[in-house]
Amino acid sequence: MGNYRPATRSKNKRNRNDDNAELTSEIFRKILSTGQVREDDVNHLYMIWKPVCQGCRVNTKDNPNCFCGLVPAHNGTRKSGLWQKNTEIIQALGPDPSVDCRSHDSPAGLTNLGATCYANSILQFLFMNKAFRAGVYSIEPELLREQPVLNQLARLFARLHSSEMAFIDSAPFIQTLELDNSIQQDSHEFLTLLFSLLERCLSRSKVPKARLIIQDLFRGGISHVTTCSKCGYESEASAKVEDFYELELNIKGLKNLDESLDDYFSIEELEGDNQYYCESCATRVNATRSIKLRTLPAVLNFQLKRCVFLPNTTTKKKITSAFSFPVEINMAQRLSGSHQSDLIYELSAVLIHKGSAVNSGHYVAHIKDENTGQWWEFDDEHVSSLGNEPFGGKSSSSSAKSSQDIPVDRSCSSEKIRVPENGSQTNSSELQSLDSAVANVRTFSSNDAYMLMYVLKHPGNCSVHSNVESSGHKTGQDALAFSPEIDSRLPPHLSEEVQQSNEDYLKSCNKYETEKQAQMDRIKERREEVRSILSEAPVQSLGKPYCWVSTDWLRQWADSIISSTIDNSSIQCIHGKVPVSKASSVKRLSVEAWTMLHSKYDGGPTMTKDDNCTECLVEMARSTARADSFRDQRLLMKELVEAALSGTFSDGKLYYVSKPWLQQWLRRKNIDSPSEADTGPTASIRCPHGALMPEQAAGARRVLVPETLWEFISETAMAVKPDDFNGCSTFPQNSDPCAQCSVELNKSSSLEDNLREFKLRQKQNHEKLAMGKTIVLDPDSKYYLLPSSWLFSWKSYINATGKNTSPEEPETLRVVFDSLLCEKHGKLLERPPDLIWKRGQIMQKSSTADGLTFITENDWRLFCEDWDGIDSNGISAQIESSDCSEDNLAGSSEDMPISEEHINTHDEANIGSESRKLVIKTSPLVCEECIGERESCELLRKLNYSNEDISICFVSGKEPPKSILEASGKLLEANRRTSKRSRKATCGNSVVNVKVSGSTTVYQLKMMIWESFGIVKENQVLHKGTTVIDGESTCLADVNIFPGDVLWVMDSKIHENRDIADELSDQRMDTQTSEEGFRGSLLSSCISSQVLSESA
Secondary structure, eight states, X not given: OTTOOOOOTTTTOOTTHHHHHHHHHHHHHHHHHHOOOOHHHHHHHTTXXXXXXXXXXXXXXXXXXXXXXXXXXTTOOBSSGGGBOHHHHHHTTOOOGGGGBOOTTSOOEEOOOSSOHHHHHHHHXXXXXXXXXXXXXXXXXXXXXXXXXXXXXXXXXXXHHHOSBSEEOOHHHHHHTTOOTTSOOOHHHHHHXXXXXXXXXXXXXXXXXXXXXXXXXXXXXXXXXXXXXXXXXXXXXXXXXXXXXSEEEEOTTOOBHHHHHHHHTOOEEEOGGGOEEETTTTEEEOEXXXXXXXXXXXXXXXXXXXXXXXXXTXXXXXXXXXEEEESEEEOTTTBTTOXXXXXXXXXXXXXXXXXXXXXXXXXXXXXXXXXXXXXXXXETTEEEEEETSTTTTOOOTTTEEEOOOEEEEOOOOOOOOOOOTTOOOOOHHHHHHHTSSEEEEOEEEESSEEEEEEEEBOTTSSBOOOOEXXXXXXXXXXXXXXXXXXXXXXXXXXXXXXXHHHHHHHHHHHHHHHHHHHHHHXXXXXXXXXXXXXXXXXXXXXXXXXXXXXXXXXXXHHHOSSOOOEEOGGGOOTTSSBOGGGGGGEEEEEHHHHHHHHHHHOEEOOEEGGGBOHXXXXXXXXXXXXXXXXXXXXXXXXXXXXXXXXXXXXXXXXXXXXXXXXXXXXXXXXXXXXXXXXXXXXXXXXXXXXXXXXXXXXXXXXXXXXXXXHHHHHHHHHHHOTTOOSTTOOOBTTOOBOHHHHHHHHHHHHHHHHHHHHHHHHHHHTHHHHHTOOOEEOTTOEEEEEEHHHHHHHHHHHHOOSSTTOOOOOOOHHHXXXXXXXXXXXXXXXXXXXXXXXXXXXXXXXXXXXXXXXXEHHHHHHHHHHTTOOGGGSXXXXXXXXXXTTOOOOOOSSOOEESSSOOEEOOHHHHTTOOEEEEXXXXXXXXXXXXXXXHHHHHHHHHTOOSEEEEEEEOOSSSOOHHHHTOTTOOOOOOOOOOSSOOOOOSSOEEEEEEEOTTOBHHHHHHHHHHHHOOOGGGEEEEETTEEEOOTTSBTGGGTOOTTOEEEEEEOOOSOOOOHHHHHHHHHHHHHTTTTTTTTSTTTSOOOHHHHHHHO
């Protein structure tokens, strides 16, 4: 017994409900008989006698002493409220700002405002260049106040430099440039335009270091040299040096950076029609043309031309082939006239474009920290360490991989490089001397590298930032000598703002942490309080005092972080006490638990054991007695109802009751009191005139019941609806049916009989037409033509059965034939139907609802009699035959159409060697003029259809099924797939319905098919019947594709599958944004520095 645990699994199973109900009824009867309420009665009716349960899974309503389930088990949680997980409670406080706290050894990221990753990658590259960063910091405050672009750039760099946050909001700078956040742009174009804008803004700076920072770091010089092959004369334009800020290199068909540079500096031969006019020779001669590198910048940028234009499709595509580049590259060999043996540039950044589409995808930057040599990946807000390699040692070919080591010159000569005065190229011996010291340098290969940034190395293994030219002089008006150790500390006007921002951020972090700790303390305190009070809540014995509390309030209190005052109003009766009807809505608390709750939460009212309402208890006893009496009486009446429905009548008076109503009454469960279903026992048998409805009327079935049963039924109905006299009219057995209703029913019955006879006569007179049988046509006989639509309506009308299924009566023939004649000529607006040979007989081809149908002369005469037709006004038709000896065609047993357009037909069995020509002659004649006009309008309407359905069937086999080839004009059942992703179709034939218009192009249709079946448009072989649909720019109406058509497509599997998103993106960007670029922003305008300053 000591190890006994209550079986809580079945605690809610009420195994002794009947016993409890019987005991409760007995207690109520005793209270009514004695007029006294004992304490034992209260204990039973309020369920106080039930023991305190423990270990239940849920809280039960049947036991006021059950406090289980109000709180979860130890370490348990709930989805909401006080007992949910601590992490979820903390989430309700909002985002934790400390999550965005920046690690001291990590650079900060930049927020992506939608599609601004291209700008973020460039800004990070510029910021990580210490010389450029120092130049921005050196801009005088006065100029910053005048120039909003410089001001926002300096503030952005300052926050990237010293902010405590892991990422910085780029919105102020992007908005200052007036860029559209929703449009992806080209990062190379952005960098070029940004340099141009910054040069204009910095031109007003009085600090040389800031004024020429763009030119000193990124500007180099090239010349386009044309040399006469005969005399060696160079054109005057060859001496002109053009500035460059990056070298745009071809990569198509090239494997690495060296090959691209060789291609860039390659020599072009000008021969034949392309000969050059030499001023020295004064004639057209063979010549060479090439690009010569005159000066090199401190930061050398290579733009890899991964975007190529496809003239066939007038679209742009991205080259995704692997491209290799070294960690270090010696540009001494590339510099024209260079005498230096070593100009080593070290890889400092790689800009990567992820994605296969040109105008979409995502930009990230891999940048090297000049101080530590560590590489970082800048992916908008996220910055991650890559270690000591540009790609973090990745080996995936989809991003980048390490390649084999290649030899490169690494001698550290500091000798100046000068161009020989004669301008000749470096000879082979000089080039061989450059390879005197060779070491292995690691290379990397990437499928997505878009820009490469190299920094000139100092002989002392430190980066230098100056322009190098062949003469050894620096470009620009004021030559700058940058120190290898650049001081990039923030100036005071920038550091104050960052410091204030950091203080505000740290305050928000501390405030959140304080609120978080306070909330967790409150949660802990509340949980301990709830568990403590609930442990004191049970009343251990019947004799101890107790207090009642609302179960709903107790549950809310036990599950809420902040609870309201005690509210027991919902468990009070009109006498201000606890009625027995609320026994399942209350809990019995110990006085100690109630005192603890009331002292803290106040409210109430306080209701003790003395507040059990005896008045309500007595009234419930009376209600229970009435319910028992009603159930017993209804049980006795049930026997009488069964006898009445079986036709067993007792002696005495009898009354009519609706039979369906009485059957429903019998099927209902035994209830405690009258309900809505007990009303209206005679409503359906009472006519509108207040009398008894004839039994022949619909829904007027009735049955006789004895007087005792009728009195019980009527009293019950009137108790629910006292004023419902119509639904509870009294009809004794001798009541006569309503005479007026009887006359109307007889009249209606007569009309139905006449209609039934008329339909039967129609079927007998037109047996073949009513059964849909084909009429065999005899040449030289007279027939009549009727609209097929009228015949279909007539057939449906005469074959319909039942009152609720009778279709509308067809129109009269006089009205129908007036619509078949044109007003202009009085001729027929329909052509006669086509004829076919079938088993040696002439028959009409299957008629459609829009055409005409042959009927016999006898059928026409009878139709005129019954449907208001005029015999002489009918459309007569006669099939005439004549000999045609010049035609001699063999007959066929197959169906052959015969019409005015196709009239030569023979049947070998019946005609032999003779040939007949069959002609359908109608009276009135066919009006070809009006029909032609109508068909032209219909054709025009057909060509201009919009948003109509056609079916596309994907055929996975070698040939389409015959059902598909013959399915012209039919829509197949389809379950269209609407995924935007490309998929390979499964085996078997799949069908989709698509919405198209007459102006929809074949290209657009193929894009829909690509979307539905995952077949790239280049692999689609599209057919209508046996005809191949081709020509992507052709409209569907031009290739006779109309609503309801069924097309079928096969997959040639020639071209490689790709994602439809790329095609959609390229198409959308090419048509909407590719031509706009940065139009509308400051980058595309020619605003002067003065205008920029005035806008501030």
